[in-house]
Amino acid sequence: MGRYWRTLRRFWGTALATQLEYQANALIELLAVALSLGGSLLLLSLFFGPGRELGGWSWNQALMVQGFYTVFDGMSSAWLRPNLGSIVTHVREGTLDFVLLKPIDSQFWVSLRTFAPAGLSEVVLGLGLAGWGAHQSGVVFTPAVLVTVLVMLVVGGVILYSLWFLIAATSIWFVKTWNATEVLRALLASGRYPIEAYPAPLRLLFTLVLPVAFLTTVPAEVLLGRASLPLLALGIILAAGFFTAARGFWMFALRHYTSASS
Template identity: 35%
Template sequence: MKRHWRIFCEFFRTCLVEELEYRSEFLGNFLSSLFGIGMAILTIQVFFYQTDNLGGWKYADVLLLLGIFNTLQGLIDFALRPNMSRLLQHIRMGTFDYVLTKPVDSMFYVSFRHLVFWRLIDVLLGIGLIIYALIQKHYMPTIMDAVMFFISIGSSLVLIYALWMMLMTTSFWVIRIDDLSFVFNSFFETTRFPIGMYRGWLRIVLTYILPAAFITSTPALSLLGKWNGMTTILSVVLAGLFLWISRRFWRYALRSYTSASS
């Protein structure tokens, strides 16, 4: 674990040095992120012109949910998104052979080698929206609320990583698919809104098959003091289970991989 942490710190340092060479892009990226979250808030306002609640959630509650979604999206775009698309390129172009020769776990390397620092702007905007939503609610989370929130959002990050990793691992067999990330993005976008607004089979799938309900809704409820100990434990268990499955699936895929030199 310590060795992997040191390697990640080295990835962090080298990527930061690379990105500091293009400081002029910061303002443009900031305006782009600000525009994106502004449009998301406007979309929510359009919904609430027609109703007082959305899937049982009030306006401030949905703003909080959006803040958590934006925070998670920023973290995903910071670390995961830059790497997942490269995995497909590595396999297609045969450069994955070089990854396997490096003295580090291949799954760890392809997951965290490239970092995009300006995406942390989305994290800061998301945190700002969370604080604003709590002010609108006139609610101050307790220490226990905060603990449950951090446990839940940590589980959400692990769950997101595991699901996306399993999806991208299929590129060992279906390398002609141009962008497997599109499938994950479509799934992740469903967590922008309360699960209660979905109906029928879609709600069943997002709750019990693809546990989207645990990604944003559970952290949001935790921060609002509506946490449930069993639900929080279940989110941790699910995250651990999917991470274990993704790890096993990766190892199985490696056994099926035919290198460019073979």
């Protein structure tokens, strides 16, 4: 375990050093994050007007959902996209060979090899927005509520990671999966609005099949004290299930890995 921890520190240390080689990039990304969040808020505001609500959610409550969406979008930029996006490159260029020949878990390597700090600013912004929306909605932050929200954010993170990883792992066969992860990103974007804003069939889809509801709507409902215990349990079970599936699928995919020639 100590070896994995030391490796992770070295991984992220080199990732930071790489970022410092291209400082201008980091600034541009920060600007892009701010602009994108501004655009999202403007779009969201179009749904609301005097006396108008979205699926029973008030403007302040919807801000919480938007905030959690921003947290997960930041997590994608900081962690998922740089790592899982490079699995394709590893397969195409054959450098996955080097990963597989290291005496360390290959899923650990490809999932945590690098880190893009620019995405962290989005996470912080998102948390701030969710907190502000909650405060405006009159939420009282008790330790119990905060712990539950944290657990549900972890559940959401695990679900998102596992879905993304499942898609990325198919690059072992298809080599090009960039489009598939873009579809996933678009689906994640559907999580920026409360789940109740969608018609019933989509609600079912977003809860059970592609559980984006657990990413954004459920943590907001926890804050509002509206989440039922069975729903939280379902989230935890889904997260465990998706993670197990991702793990199993990776092992299966590696048995079919043929390695790029010479």
